[in-house]
Amino acid sequence: MIFEQLPALIVAVPLLASVFTTMFQRGHVAWWITTLSIFSLPVMAWLMTVEVLTNGTISYAMGGWEPPIGIEYRIDAANALVILIVSAVAAVIMPYARASVTAEMASDQHAWFYTMYLLCVSGLIGIAATGDAFNAFVFLEISSLSTYTMIALGQSRRSLLAAYQYLIVGTIGATFYVIGVGLLYIVTGTLNFNDMAQRLPEAGYENAILAALAFITVGLGLKIALFPLHVWLPNAYAKAPSVATALLAATATKVAIYLLMRVFFSIYGTSIIFEQLPVLELMLILSITAMFAGSIVAVFENNAKRLMAYSSVAQVGYMTLGIAMASVLGLSGSLIHLANHAFMKGAAFLVLGAVAYRLGSVKISDMGGIGRVMPISMGCFVIAGLSLIGVPGTVGFISKYYLVLATFEKGWWWLAFLIVLSSLIAVLYVGRVVEAAWFKTPSVEMRQIGGDPPMVMLVPILLLTLGCVVFGIDASLTSGLAETAAQSLFAGWRQ
Amino acid sequence: MDLLEGIIQRYNDWITIFLMVSGLYIVVARGNMIKKLVGLSLFQTSVFLLYISAGKVIGGTAPILADGITAYSNPLPHVLILTAIVVGVATLALGLALVVRINEVYGTIEEEEIFPLEDDDA
Numbered sequence: 001m002i003f004e005q006l007p008a009l010i011v012a013v014p015l016l017a018s019v020f021t022t023m024f025q026r027g028h029v030a031w032w033i034t035t036l037s038i039f040s041l042p043v044m045a046w047l048m049t050v051e052v053l054t055n056g057t058i059s060y061a062m063g064g065w066e067p068p069i070g071i072e073y074r075i076d077a078a079n080a081l082v083i084l085i086v087s088a089v090a091a092v093i094m095p096y097a098r099a100s101v102t103a104e105m106a107s108d109q110h111a112w113f114y115t116m117y118l119l120c121v122s123g124l125i126g127i128a129a130t131g132d133a134f135n136a137f138v139f140l141e142i143s144s145l146s147t148y149t150m151i152a153l154g155q156s157r158r159s160l161l162a163a164y165q166y167l168i169v170g171t172i173g174a175t176f177y178v179i180g181v182g183l184l185y186i187v188t189g190t191l192n193f194n195d196m197a198q199r200l201p202e203a204g205y206e207n208a209i210l211a212a213l214a215f216i217t218v219g220l221g222l223k224i225a226l227f228p229l230h231v232w233l234p235n236a237y238a239k240a241p242s243v244a245t246a247l248l249a250a251t252a253t254k255v256a257i258y259l260l261m262r263v264f265f266s267i268y269g270t271s272i273i274f275e276q277l278p279v280l281e282l283m284l285i286l287s288i289t290a291m292f293a294g295s296i297v298a299v300f301e302n303n304a305k306r307l308m309a310y311s312s313v314a315q316v317g318y319m320t321l322g323i324a325m326a327s328v329l330g331l332s333g334s335l336i337h338l339a340n341h342a343f344m345k346g347a348a349f350l351v352l353g354a355v356a357y358r359l360g361s362v363k364i365s366d367m368g369g370i371g372r373v374m375p376i377s378m379g380c381f382v383i384a385g386l387s388l389i390g391v392p393g394t395v396g397f398i399s400k401y402y403l404v405l406a407t408f409e410k411g412w413w414w415l416a417f418l419i420v421l422s423s424l425i426a427v428l429y430v431g432r433v434v435e436a437a438w439f440k441t442p443s444v445e446m447r448q449i450g451g452d453p454p455m456v457m458l459v460p461i462l463l464l465t466l467g468c469v470v471f472g473i474d475a476s477l478t479s480g481l482a483e484t485a486a487q488s489l490f491a492g493w494r495q
Numbered sequence: 496m497d498l499l500e501g502i503i504q505r506y507n508d509w510i511t512i513f514l515m516v517s518g519l520y521i522v523v524a525r526g527n528m529i530k531k532l533v534g535l536s537l538f539q540t541s542v543f544l545l546y547i548s549a550g551k552v553i554g555g556t557a558p559i560l561a562d563g564i565t566a567y568s569n570p571l572p573h574v575l576i577l578t579a580i581v582v583g584v585a586t587l588a589l590g591l592a593l594v595v596r597i598n599e600v601y602g603t604i605e606e607e608e609i610f611p612l613e614d615d616d617a
Contacts, residue, residue: 134575141582145589152593157600158613164593168522168531171586175539178579179515182542185572186549 242353
């Protein structure tokens, strides 16, 4: 029955499709292959989510080799949520991609770009789906290598530099992860996440286990762009093609955060993470610094894409803050923000891509009065921006509501105050773009750029913006999923 | 003498650590983009050693079923590292390809010569 093969299919479909896009080499054929295969992913992800919510965890033995010897794909509420986000965002971007990629790249590069897009999506979903530590490393590298290539396909010559720098940092991160996995394998004799969780307490060699945790945390921290390991992110996001930026900002860091949560809570368990090591204090300090440093640097940026990239550093801070609070409520807030941030950053970067499409620049100083010329797109940007700030009625409010509730539960009033304070800085950087776009009179040249982008680009922007509002008013779907996921993560896998 | 004996007995681990640290140092300290990639490769190679030496069972033979042999080395790390080598080759190839393109565009692969050209926030 094909239904039972979903955990493998959702990774295999984009992987196989990428072979066909390289064979045809024609931009529009590659786009059709990519779109058809990517559109099947949210359907599969949704079917799996429903299956997980009704019948519990799915365990899939890859190739019929039973776990823990064979590679296991293990889907529970947490990774079902992540897979759903990745596949939904990847699908929504696809119609937009055709116009944007045609405008930004030479025609012989189109097919390669779609190939990399497919490989990246496949890798990201693979990281989320797999229950095997080494398999996760391989998928991490598949998604990373395709990401470097996508960034290098950007328009300016600095794209090459950004790609090179990310390649160095990303490879160090992935290698740190694999060193940690190696130490865990030496100590426990298994690579299966679930089996590892069961064997860890009796394994002995406590120092090796803690060293492995340190290596994995730093390695994934580089992929997450956790402050102060975020230096690669602003250049990579600012110099990548618009489509790639939207995909990466909405999904790539989220998948790494999921993997970190999996290692922290499911494998190590709260007792090791929070009692034997000062992980909690460390994560707390780094998250708060990220929230403020990212936002403050964003306020002084002139390039709107870089501004939004620094805002991503700050938003990642909120997600890791939820981990650091070590409670079900904090973890729920973290997971909800993971989903919500995909909507708002996806929408914001798609709008900036549309600005680049019409105007050819995303500098704030060049964007004076663009709101009058592109009212629908810039209107969507305002909604996404309000959501980043956390205004009630948008998804950003829901995330911050959960995080603040979690601080109250702990009695950390000062932290609630810091969350609100950092949101106020978001008012400043979002305000700078909004001010330039709406409160300046458009110049004569500006009036001639041709208004809102074509419908194929506008619809994805509207869909993501709609997500910002709909899930901000009725959050029962996202928060329900996130709470179930947080409970199952927090309980750990140890029996 | 105990220290020296400890080092000699576990010489493979010390080689791993030396390669790991020197590779990472080269990546951080060198401005030449090719040298950085060399350091990155050294760093990755150290991980291969880490896995492979863990798979060795002292007195064990190659993992092929044969009469009269009971101790086998663990073959799994070799399989994993074969994959990791492929990943390493792909990373190095992509990195070198990027350096070739950077050299074409900028005319240099020294970071300290490239960064002054790019200090605007374009």
